[in-house]
Amino acid sequence: MDWVAQAESLLYDGEVIEADVRLDRGGVVVTSHRVLVFTPDREGSNYRQVDRPNVEGVDVTTSGDWTFLELGVKALVVGVVLVAAGMTVSLDGLVGTVSLDSGGAASAVGISGMVGLLQTMLTLLAQLDDLMRLFGGLALAVAAVVLGVYLWSRDRLLVVRVAGDDDIELTAPEDESVVERIEAAIVPEAAPADAGHTGKQPPEDPLP
Numbered sequence: 001m002d003w004v005a006q007a008e009s010l011l012y013d014g015e016v017i018e019a020d021v022r023l024d025r026g027g028v029v030v031t032s033h034r035v036l037v038f039t040p041d042r043e044g045s046n047y048r049q050v051d052r053p054n055v056e057g058v059d060v061t062t063s064g065d066w067t068f069l070e071l072g073v074k075a076l077v078v079g080v081v082l083v084a085a086g087m088t089v090s091l092d093g094l095v096g097t098v099s100l101d102s103g104g105a106a107s108a109v110g111i112s113g114m115v116g117l118l119q120t121m122l123t124l125l126a127q128l129d130d131l132m133r134l135f136g137g138l139a140l141a142v143a144a145v146v147l148g149v150y151l152w153s154r155d156r157l158l159v160v161r162v163a164g165d166d167d168i169e170l171t172a173p174e175d176e177s178v179v180e181r182i183e184a185a186i187v188p189e190a191a192p193a194d195a196g197h198t199g200k201q202p203p204e205d206p207l208p
Helices: 066-088 091-095 105-109 112-126 128-153 176-186
Strands: 017-023 026-031 034-038 047-051 055-063 155-162 168-171
Touching: 017 176, 026 168, 026 176, 055 176, 066 128, 155 176
Parallel strands: none
Antiparallel strands: 017 026, 026 034, 034 047, 055 155, 155 168
């Protein structure tokens, strides 16, 4: 049901509609007393009403799933650190030439198994910088995908700012002039001070 078109059925006695704007499946209706906001495409209730003095204004903003942003930033940091460490430190040059002979004296005392294990550890350590670059590159690839998903999930939102309560979010229109129409209808221009004052001083009482 198009409640924006049927908003008259929600009016109080003496209340009149001053402006109405349709936004996707919902919309905003500004009356002489209230702002009626219909949000069937958003989570929560489909309708909220706010007394006009409690409406502070209208903004357009963007919103996305912060979980993707947080995960993407973490993956980006890890990737940069690993790649930088792998490019800076050359462990192959430090331990690659070290060789533990598992024969000879080691065999004589029966520790050839331990020496072989140490040699394996040194070989893996020599490849650690390559592994850091590899996993760093994978982390950067994950960051690129996750951040791309975050950018894809972002929405432009029209936010009605409410004093003392949660703001109301709607899908923002492409036409920026629509936002200006809504705000102009909600927040009337201030009447000029002393509108009835002509600027002339009243005549002074004549001297007796």
